Amino acid sequence: MEKYWDKDIETMPREDMKALQSERLVKQVKHVYDNVKYYRDLMDKKGVKPEDIKSVDDLHKLPFISKADLRDGYPYGLLAVPLKDCVRIHSTSGTTGKRVVAFYTQNDIDMWDNCVARAITAAGGTNEDVVQVAYGFGLFTGGAGINGGSHKVGCLTLPMSSGNTDRQIQFMQDLGATILCCTPSYAAYIGETIAEMGISPDDLKLKAGIFGAEPWTEEMRQTIETSLGIKAYDIYGLTETSGPGVAFECSEQKGMHINEDNFIPEIIDPDTGEVLPDGEVGELVFTSITKEAFPLLRYRTRDLCVLSRGKCSCGRTLVKMTKPMGRSDDMMIIRGVNVFPSQIETVLIAEGYAPNYIIEVDRVNNSDTLDISVEMKPEQFSDKVKDMQDQERALALAIKTMLGINPKVHLVSPKSITRSEGKAVRVIDKRKLHDAPAKK
Numbered sequence: 001m002e003k004y005w006d007k008d009i010e011t012m013p014r015e016d017m018k019a020l021q022s023e024r025l026v027k028q029v030k031h032v033y034d035n036v037k038y039y040r041d042l043m044d045k046k047g048v049k050p051e052d053i054k055s056v057d058d059l060h061k062l063p064f065i066s067k068a069d070l071r072d073g074y075p076y077g078l079l080a081v082p083l084k085d086c087v088r089i090h091s092t093s094g095t096t097g098k099r100v101v102a103f104y105t106q107n108d109i110d111m112w113d114n115c116v117a118r119a120i121t122a123a124g125g126t127n128e129d130v131v132q133v134a135y136g137f138g139l140f141t142g143g144a145g146i147n148g149g150s151h152k153v154g155c156l157t158l159p160m161s162s163g164n165t166d167r168q169i170q171f172m173q174d175l176g177a178t179i180l181c182c183t184p185s186y187a188a189y190i191g192e193t194i195a196e197m198g199i200s201p202d203d204l205k206l207k208a209g210i211f212g213a214e215p216w217t218e219e220m221r222q223t224i225e226t227s228l229g230i231k232a233y234d235i236y237g238l239t240e241t242s243g244p245g246v247a248f249e250c251s252e253q254k255g256m257h258i259n260e261d262n263f264i265p266e267i268i269d270p271d272t273g274e275v276l277p278d279g280e281v282g283e284l285v286f287t288s289i290t291k292e293a294f295p296l297l298r299y300r301t302r303d304l305c306v307l308s309r310g311k312c313s314c315g316r317t318l319v320k321m322t323k324p325m326g327r328s329d330d331m332m333i334i335r336g337v338n339v340f341p342s343q344i345e346t347v348l349i350a351e352g353y354a355p356n357y358i359i360e361v362d363r364v365n366n367s368d369t370l371d372i373s374v375e376m377k378p379e380q381f382s383d384k385v386k387d388m389q390d391q392e393r394a395l396a397l398a399i400k401t402m403l404g405i406n407p408k409v410h411l412v413s414p415k416s417i418t419r420s421e422g423k424a425v426r427v428i429d430k431r432k433l434h435d436a437p438a439k440k
């Protein structure tokens with residue numbers, strides 16, 4: 001039987017949810033207008049007053065806010081409460097540039113913990129569980145966010161942080177961890193290490209994993225589920241809205257339910273800003289309707305996905321988002337073709353390779369080059385040059401069929417690609433280095 005953390009909210013009829021969102025939105029817009037000069041100026045420029053926002057139907061009237069605005073306002077420009085009311089800050093991983101800092105009141109932390117508690121419960125977690133938190137702790141939201149949710153549920157929580165993989169595995173065995181939480185790339189690494197140590201998934205008590213903070217494919221999910229003997233659930237979030245737990249997967253494992261009593265999602269056309277209907281791919285935009293300290297309205301995440309409000313077998317009515325296929329700025333344009341790293345990952349795993357790879361893009365004689373180094377599993381290695389070349393050609397062909405462009409594939413020896421303990425960096429786009437202005 002499906003368990004819920006907040007049954008009333010998670011299964012609320014849509015009309016009631018809309019009323020709740022509208023009530024919270026109206027209050028939030030006023031809070032932001034009164035307390036955040038940066039956003040008040042944006043609203044004034046657009047000619048929108050708080051009174052113009054009467055329900056969620058008016059959301060589209062508000063101006064967007066983007067990462068560039070947050071960098072502009074660094075550090076206090078978007079803070080909406082006195083600093084003395086804040087109890088914590090976190091900061092983005094800086095994956096795509098200068099870090100952004102976000103502030104939290106105690107109520108903000110409680111709301112966030114509740115969102116994560118819903119995710120843990122949806123993955124089958126109860127106070128009988130032992131949760132191993134192998135996301136990084138510190139300014140990054142992963143460790144602290146999952147830790148807070150795990151406490152809320154009453155799980156025995158192991159705040160391991162990431163890294164020190166041998167110790168992770170030892171604690172996992174000795175303390176009987178039942179739920180592992182970390183990035184999917186680190187989960188794959190732990191799975192690989194367990195196999196090398198000769199430990200079978202049956203020797204572990206693990207039953208589920210809650211993985212997020214970076215894009216991962218369905219193929220990667222299968223690799224992790226098999227190597228660890230678990231069900232692997234996706235979790236999504238970002239520092240700007242709180243951290244992990246903005247959206248989470250349920251037993252259906254098909255898209256993530258958004259905690260829309262706190263975060264109203266919209267999908268927009270990234271070029272025109274126009275709101276798109278459910279079912280269309282576009283950029284995800286969030287409005288935080290309950291946050292006190294750092295309440296962003298219409299924040300453009302740059303993550304690309306699709307929203308759906310169909311019935312879910314788990315009984316939740318919360319709107320669902322598909323796995324983000326990557327950020328608009330992860331997308332590479334190679335010889336005029338749009339390429340996401342996740343498309344390449346899908347082919348690699350389907351062709352029997354492990355998810356250890358590096359994508360290098362460059363421009364030679366005005367033409368883009370795509371080189372993919374892929375690690376072999378020991379059994380894929382052959383000392384016959386021709387065998388290796390045949391394998392490389394076969395893989396290149398499979399990738400060409402998917403992308404429409406011809407890559408150069410290099411099979412590299414087992415263990416030669418550095419494993420990730422946090423967010424994996426898999427793309428090196430050397431064209432950006434050529435384009436960057438020379439440093440003086």
Ligand code: ADP
Nearest residue numbers: 092093094095212213214215235236237238239
């Ligand atoms: P940064 O933007 O510097 O990486 P964050 O640590 O706040 O900072 O990361 C948030 C971003 O991580 C999201 O905007 C999204 O791109 C990515 N992300 C988080 N969870 C997932 C997930 N489950 N699937 C895909 N991408 C995710």
Ligand code: ZN
Nearest residue numbers: 250312314316
């Ligand atoms: Zn569901």
